Amino acid sequence: GSKATEATQTVATDEAATEAQTEAVSEEAAAPSGDFNPDEEAGVSIEEIRESNGAVPVKAGTKAGVVAKAFENEYWRTLKEGYEAGAKYITDAGFEVSVDVQAPQGETDEQGQLAIVNNMINQSYDMLLLSPISDANLTPAVEVANEEGIPVLNVNDGLIAKAPYFVGPKAYQNGELAAEWISDKLSGEGQVAIVIGMPKAFAARQRTAGFEDWMGSNASGIEIVAKQNADWDRQASKELAETWMQQYPDLKAIFCNNDTMALGVVEAVEEQGADIIVVGVDGIGEAYTSIREGKLDATIDSFPYYKAQIALECGLRAMAGQDVPRVVWTPQALIDSTNVDANAEEIINWTPAEYVAE
Amino acid sequence: MGNAVEFKKINKRFPGAHVLKDVTFSVKDGEVHALLGENGAGKSTLLNILHGVYAEYEGEVLLHGNKVAFKNPNEAIVKGKISKVHQETNVVKDLTVGQNITLGYEPKKGVFVDYKELNNKVDNILTQLRCKFKSSDLAGNLTAGEMQMMAIAKALFHESKIISLDEPTTALTLKETDALFEVIRQLKKDGITILYVSHRLEEIFQICDRASILRDGQYITTLNIADTNRAELIRNMVGRDVAAVAGRTKSGIKQKEIVLKVEGLSSGRKFQDVSFELHRGEIVGFFGLVGAGRTEVMRTLFGADKKTAGRVFLKGKETHIKNTHQGLKDGIGLIPEERKTQGFINLQSNINNVALSSLERYMSGIFVDDTKRRENCEKYIQELEIHPAKADFLTSNMSGGNQQKVILAKWMSTDVDVLIFDEPTKGVDVGAKVEIYRIMEEIAESGKGVILVSSELPEVMGMSDRIMIMSEGRIAGELNREEYYEDHILNLAIGGNDNE
Amino acid sequence: MSNFVKSKKRELVVIVAICIMACIFTILNPIYMTGKNFLSIMQQATINGILAIGMTYAIISGGIDLSIGCTFAIVIVTVGKMTVSGLNPVLAIFLGILLGAAMGAINGLLITKMKLQPFIATLGTMSVYRGIAYVVTGGWPVLDIPDAFRTLLSKRISSLGGVNIYMFIFFAVAIVAGIVLAKTKFGNYIYAVGGNEEAAKLSGVNVDRAKIKAYAVTGVCAAIAGMIQLASLGTGEPTAGSGYELDAIAAAAIGGTRMAGGKGTILGTVFGAILLAALKIGLIVLNVDTFWQYIVTGIIIIIAAYFEFIQEKFASIVAKKEVK
Amino acid sequence: MSNFVKSKKRELVVIVAICIMACIFTILNPIYMTGKNFLSIMQQATINGILAIGMTYAIISGGIDLSIGCTFAIVIVTVGKMTVSGLNPVLAIFLGILLGAAMGAINGLLITKMKLQPFIATLGTMSVYRGIAYVVTGGWPVLDIPDAFRTLLSKRISSLGGVNIYMFIFFAVAIVAGIVLAKTKFGNYIYAVGGNEEAAKLSGVNVDRAKIKAYAVTGVCAAIAGMIQLASLGTGEPTAGSGYELDAIAAAAIGGTRMAGGKGTILGTVFGAILLAALKIGLIVLNVDTFWQYIVTGIIIIIAAYFEFIQEKFASIVAKKEVK
Ligand SMILES: Nc1ncnc2c1ncn2[C@@H]1O[C@H](COP(=O)(O)OP(=O)(O)OP(=O)(O)O)[C@@H](O)[C@H]1O
Ligand SMILES: Nc1ncnc2c1ncn2[C@@H]1O[C@H](COP(=O)(O)OP(=O)(O)OP(=O)(O)O)[C@@H](O)[C@H]1O
Ligand SMILES: [Mg+2]
Ligand SMILES: [Mg+2]
Secondary structure (H helix, E strand, C coil): CHHHHHHCCCCCCCHHHHHHHHHHCCCCCCHHHHCCCHHHCCCEEHHHHHHHHCCEEECCCEEEEEECCCCCCHHHHHHHHHHHHHHHHHHHCCCCEEEEEECCCCCCCHHHHHHHHHHHHHCCCCEEEECCCCCCCCHHHHHHHHHHCCCEEEECCCCCCCCCEEEECCHHHHHHHHHHHHHHHCCCCEEEEEEECCCCCHHHHHHHHHHHHHHHHHCCCEEEEEEEECCCCHHHHHHHHHHHHHHCCCEEEEEECCHHHHHHHHHHHHHHCCCCEEEEEECCHHHHHHHHCCCCCEEEECCHHHHHHHHHHHHHHHHCCCCCCCEEECCCEEEECCCCCCCHHHHCCCCCCCEEEC | CCEEEEEEEEEEEECCEEEEEEEEEEEECCCEEEEECCCCCCHHHHHHHHCCCCCCCEEEEEECCEEECCCCHHHHHHCCCEEEECCCCCCCCCCEHHHHHHCCCCCEECCEECHHHHHHHHHHHHHHCCCCCCCCCEHHHCCHHHHHHHHHHHHHHCCCCEEEEECCCCCCCHHHHHHHHHHHHHHHHCCCEEEEECCCHHHHHHHCCEEEEEECCEEEEEEEHHHCCHHHHHHHHHCCCCCCCCCCCCCCCCCCCEEEEEEEEEECCCEEEEEEEEECCCEEEEEECCCCCHHHHHHHHHCCCCCCEEEEEECCEEECCCCHHHHHHHCEEEECCCHHHHHCCCCCEHHHHHHHHHHHHHEECCEECHHHHHHHHHHHHHHCCCCCCCCCCEHHHCCHHHHHHHHHHHHHCCCCCEEEEECCCCCCCHHHHHHHHHHHHHHHHCCCEEEEECCCHHHHHHHCCEEEEEECCEEEEEEEHHHCCHHHHHHHHHHHHHHC | CHHHHHHHHHHHHHHHHHHHHHHHHHHHCHHHHCHHHHHHHHHHHHHHHHHHHHHHHHHHCCCCCCCHHHHHHHHHHHHHHHHHCCCCHHHHHHHHHHHHHHHHHHHHHHHHCCCCCHHHHHHHHHHHHHHHHHHHHCCCCECCCCHHHHHHHCCEEHHHCCEEHHHHHHHHHHHHHHHHHHHCHHHHHHHHHHHCHHHHHHCCCCHHHHHHHHHHHHHHHHHHHHHHHHHHHCCECCCCCCCHHHHHHHHHHHCCCCCCCCCCCHHHHHHHHHHHHHHHHHHHHCCCCHHHHHHHHHHHHHHHHHHHHHHHHHHHHHHHHHHC | CHHHHHHHHHHHHHHHHHHHHHHHHHHHCHHHHCHHHHHHHHHHHHHHHHHHHHHHHHHHCCCCCCCHHHHHHHHHHHHHHHHHCCCCHHHHHHHHHHHHHHHHHHHHHHHHCCCCCHHHHHHHHHHHHHHHHHHHHCCCCECCCCHHHHHHHCCEEHHHCCEEHHHHHHHHHHHHHHHHHHHCHHHHHHHHHHHCHHHHHCCCCCHHHHHHHHHHHHHHHHHHHHHHHHHHHCCECCCCCCCHHHHHHHHHHHCCCCCCCCCCCHHHHHHHHHHHHHHHHHHHHCCCCHHHHHHHHHHHHHHHHHHHHHHHHHHHHHHHHHHC
């Protein structure tokens, strides 16, 4: 257990590192910051908040509305479980709260997601925890919620500039963790490639930028030979990898913007019997299994199960009028064969919150 | 009197066919000029050139002495004041009659179409033509005859000085035909020149002044109708003498065995309580006015429509035909009345169209054998004198009469016991008509039952062993050969119910 | 006159369907029948409704336009950029409409002059237009759309109980598009071209021009819908509108537009869009499992399309009776 | 004989297009013209190719099937579950094909018996089928597909230079589907029904049965493609196949299938799929910016579709010359 914890970089609390990385953010990566880029904000971890604000005040009968991106994706289903677990903790602690988690039909149903939030406002939910499909599609509803004084928390990974709070991991750091690990394994030498998700997505951009920037400034021997989009799709990324393996016989590693794509790449690599390091992001169950089987090399888990609980906790604090920072970082960690069997709660030092009546 | 139209050395080529060869003749101002010829002689093609449908051709066309070259039919209508009533009427069924007639030239009030004005104008023309339908009726609800009138109304709307009618009467009842002739005479009085194409020679004698004859794409001659006769016209068209009357050449081919027996067949409001019997070797005619429901009865027998009551016995056994496929398997075939839309597959060659209903005949194992199919097709091309005599030719590119022969070949390739001919000689030239009568008789002789649905009284009377007369969805009467009197038949067809 | 009633029969069927659905939803959750919820439905129907109105033009003319979602996106990002750069909002709207018309016209040109099949032509431009939207923005959203522009097209009017201004735009577009289709020569030609292209051509209708114009209208509607979304979100994303074409087609089809062309009305399409919105909001209000929402939506589309058939059958029986 | 050449003219045009494209890519990056890369192209054409073969049946019959991507997904997850639960792989494949046929037949039934427009019917089932795939799995992927199943459908054969077994399945499907379409009664009927439904009906063709069978074939192809993807990825996701229907339509259209029905060949479709795969890989090999890939792909689709027109013109000119 302890060795695993050591090997992992639980960076959420590492303030110095945060600052350094903020400076390293390139011009390109900073582009969406017209208003707001959480990766550039001085975020705070939940431990710090608990330290300064104490136990979580709960108003009995609180109705929390959660809108996720799409249940088609395991990541969002895990997040949902996290919310429900959080609600159960609070109920077990003797407070009556309810959490409704809804999602639209697929990750392209922007209007549908907006309708869900509107409906929650119509039905007078006490707080809204939103993970928008795009950076903008929920804006009209958020404007109304702000007017009506309903606290809105933006839970990663779409960005709502108008929401007063953001809860999520640092996407940029995602890429950095992967870059550092790969560079380490390759001893700073060799060709690597990146499979990006939808080219627009904030997460995809930041993960890619973090990876490229880190390599650029820390590993001059590593050459990023290709970078292509696979739309978060397993088959597409597998096909990409197949082509690359023909084109770049010396390819040493592939970084994928999420696990689904990484698992597609793994299939291609296995099929050809090639020796290529594959790293993904998200930490879905299948990725863990694959790491255990020695296929996938690493993933960066952002622990949606706990992220949800943190978001819920921050929501309750905000409702009670506590001082919650603009950006709350949630933990993330690189998982490889060394710590794949370690307990998640140990890896991120998780302790459940304590609750008091408001 | 000057010349309304002059054709000078017109040549037209299609991929694979030289269709018009040095055609030269003229049409006088204000006459009704017939254009005659066998199927595929090039009549429609010549009219298409005149009306700008085909802009590419060799030779010259003169209107009232001036050379013209219309780029499209619309230019011909508007600039040349020359309109064509199509062989296959072109109607937008979801628009009203008025919208169809004025299409492209609607009266406007501001930015909007002025429907009041439009309907007024059109209704005026329709009254002039003594039509029963109104400008605001949906065009899709018109009968074929009414659509034809609509097309003429359209020509008048554009104040055409020359109007071409390409087989206008094929889809019309006797009554409608009479009305049409009345209109043509009226138009002639108004100084309008008319080009008239028809395969019904009696019509030519009724209304035409002169006739120009084409054969195989070549101009043969122009005759004064007053100075000629039927036989001369036919000789010029065909190149030899043909006895072009509907009549039986064989007798006593009717057999004892009843091949088809229909009892109280009904289909909703379309027709009710139709009963009759058909023997092997017998030709039974079905006569009636358009809308009498004959086609519906035949479609129902074949399985194309659903029956609501009644029983059908084939070869003594009751059948429950649910669809056309089963109809075919049980031994009924139908040659449909709408050749272009119901008869053949546009994109396919004669081989495929001829073989479609009898594919199991050409199988080797599970595959259709192309050689067998081709052989069969070529056999019928010879036997029926289909022109052009090419198995690979697209059926849709053939002339109307030859298309009909291809459809005939399709059904002759099957071995059905009952073959229904629905208006089989519609648009078919005299020679081919006789041909079709002969084939019909041969089919009957081979022991099959034949049903002939026709609106041409001479044809029904000449060919049928018995005539069933339908009126308003019911059988109004049944006559044997010795009871055939034109007046009696027409009477039954018009108000058969009163007589019963 | 009887023609009028007949032509509206289709819309009545859709309205009945909407009412039945609304009743069921209300019984299951009374919240459904509140004013606010009604507003939600109308708002939800707006963007799809406007897109579907445009789609109706393309379909009636005998074609289809798969690229509208991408036209939508291009207009969003370019108008977004224009307003951000300080262009007069009214001028920006005007230019946006022009842009939509141009992109629609390109589809029309491909279809008429290059004789491409509409499905394939617009499948191609769908990809091209999406790419352009990405290239123009580098994939980044256009942020901070000025309020001057936003309030022009999207503003909750509190005095009217929170009705948003764009709902009126929706109605205005519907009325104008409906009148143009039903009352002008151009509208007439579109029906004629879609109903029987050959006949229209022989009547001297400039078929190509009618089609190009029809697609231009489709593009204009996409542009208007795009600008409304831009105004309401305050951000313009190059990814916007993907998949919207199918919703628009569904709305048009449910509203009785014949996919083969020549038949359909704007009123029907508007009700089709409202039906889809009412369904979606109903499923949300009832908190139906997302996965089941797919199933229910699909079944409703099928049933609604089936109404078309039933109603035509019914109409033909009625028509026959009248004759007798 | 001349008929044979004429009927293959279309395919020749596509082949020429592929060659031109390949030359350009090779000039820009010589890696493109290696045997291994060629293999990649063929392999990546497989799934779209098989789907497009099925789509060709639906389109030739005068319809379209938008639901294939979702049939694909349902087959993936159910066959996935069956194999995981230890069912004999061959039996599972058999059941998968049956399932695909059944889902295709449902489309066919909706279209023939309920008289729905194919576009709308399959738009509806697209949503229903997708929902079913989610409900069946609860949204979770089906993991750990046994190797016994996987190697049946996806296995690199090193002795043949790394060719994957599914490429042979692709060829087999193409050959069988091609022969069935060109040589059997059923194939003849599909062309007839798509060419002129009424005429086919009045020729004694069982139109409904031909259509239902055509959609069943479409479903079977989707099932086969799905199982290949399942085998090759080792995981079955309910989200699989979304958007694949458009690629399949594009491949069929590029290959010369007429969208209105009645015309098209399997060979053409196969080359259409290969063209799309060759293009995709070419863009990857050249490391073209993703955004530009959209634009290039769209333009290529349009150009390829335009070939259809050019080629027909060319054919008619040649025919005219023959007369003279
Ligand atoms: N598009 C075409 N391609 C090839 N040949 C054609 C085409 N259109 C017509 N033809 C040929 O031109 C010839 C003349 O046809 P046309 O339709 O003018 O004959 P017609 O005299 O009107 O015959 P009918 O009395 O049967 O209507 C026919 O042999 C026909 O096969
Ligand atoms: N496809 C159709 N659309 C609209 N009306 C039709 C259609 N087919 C037939 N009708 C109409 O239905 C009625 C019955 O037609 P039907 O063809 O059965 O009569 P018929 O006795 O066979 O006459 P015909 O001499 O035309 O063959 C007619 O009024 C006809 O105009
Ligand atoms: Mg003719
Ligand atoms: Mg009839």
